[in-house]
Amino acid sequence: MRTQYAVTLGLVPLTMLLFAQVSVISPVANAIAIPVVSLLVTPLALAGGLLPEPLATPLLVLAHELMRWLAVALQWLGAAPLAVWHAPVPPWWLFAFALAGTLWLLAPRGWPTRWLGAFTWLPLLAAQPDAPAPGTARIVAFDVGQGMAVLVETAGHRLLYDAGPTYGTDANAGSRVLVPYLRARGIARLDGLVVSHGDADHAGGALAVLRDIRAGWTLSSLPLEHPVVLAAPKHRHCVAGQRWEWEGVRFEMLHPTAASYADASLKNNGRSCTLRITAGGKAVLLAGDIEARQEAELVARAAPALRADVLLVPHHGSGTSSTEVFLDAVRPALAVFQVGHRNRYRHPKREVVERYERRAVETLRTDVAGAIHIDLATPLRVDSYRVSRPRYWHD
DSSP: OHHHHHHHHHTHHHHHHHHSEEESSHHHHHHHHHHIIIIIIHHHHHHHHHSOHHHHHHHHHHHHHHHHHHHHHHHHHHTSTTSEEEOOOOOHHHHHHHHHHHHHHTSOTTOTTGGGGGGGGHHHHSOOOOOOOTTOEEEEEOOOSSSOOEEEEOSSOEEEEOOOOEEETTEEHIIIIIHHHHHHTTOOEEEEEEEOOSOHHHHTTHHHHHHHSEEEEEEEOOOTTSHHHHHOSSEEEOOTTOEEEETTEEEEEEEOOGGGGGOTTOOTGGGOOEEEEEETTEEEEEOTTOOHHHHHHHHHHHGGGGOOSEEEOGGGGOTTSOOHHHHHHHOOSEEEEOOOTTOTTOOSOHHHHHHHHHTTOEEEEHHHHOSEEEEESSSOEEEEHHHHSOOGGGO
8 A cells, every 4th residue: 555655646747747647546446456466366367377277267267257347347437537637738847846746745754744745736737728818719730641630729618620530440530639639738628529521531530539528519510320420419510600709709600501411412521511710800711621612602602701811721732622713712821731741632732732822822731830820819820830849850
């Protein structure tokens, strides 16, 4: 018990630095697991390995059953509401301060006022995620490879637009990029999740996000039997005309129309949820994978609402999108291409990039710049991960 006490307390600063969380339930879990494994499972397994088969089988089966029930118990403990304490990853100076306090707390018996060391954890554990000022918004276009995922933050709310691609049978952008990022920031809840459409490069990480991060509601153009819809605690179809406001930041859904859901011939891309966000006198347009037909419909139906300072380039710069008439309506100052390095689609297409260049639009690519941070304020502030944190292996 004394050893576990020392290990549990001693690892608090380190686990906060590495994982942005501290296991509150670990002392209880260890108090169960260590005796079971040490006193029961290990002797049974060793005996089963030494004895001949008729005698070994019952011992090995018993050892297996004990481990299975232990796993069930630990899973139940881990699912408890307060099993894990989350907070943002601390800066180096706060980590050093908490580490010094931990060493003081674990000093030998007789050391004066050792208990005061625990107070150095307060700023570590009580830290809150940073947020933009009221009336402004922060946009993070993630580097998730060939896919789309954007975090929108206001002073008191957070919205995730798309969740990136699936990488394999057990890997996706949600589990590999988005959830680790949110946890490192100390973000344990999303107020909203928008899944623009059902293509794997947009919806591939949504289930992982819904499993590990609490979400208030979900908007999507997905069919009602889609796994993401079934996993979402509160789901609605995105429909043109939906509006809401958070801390002075306005959100407006421009596409698809309600009638489009009855059109069985419409592809997934054509029903992409298109969202315009206005904050700090600036606007960003998140267009999913809409193509030329939908761009023309938007220009005809809602041309004034398309005007935006920042455009998340439709369909990753595919040749089927970013038509001349659409770009003339949006008139962006900055265009962001979310694309994968040497992707097999060869996005963005050269002719599409040239359309932006002819209009003197600044372009940024996540495969070159990494994650792109944009502050919707006056003036517009843009930062990219590989510029602010240069490393030789990025070249």
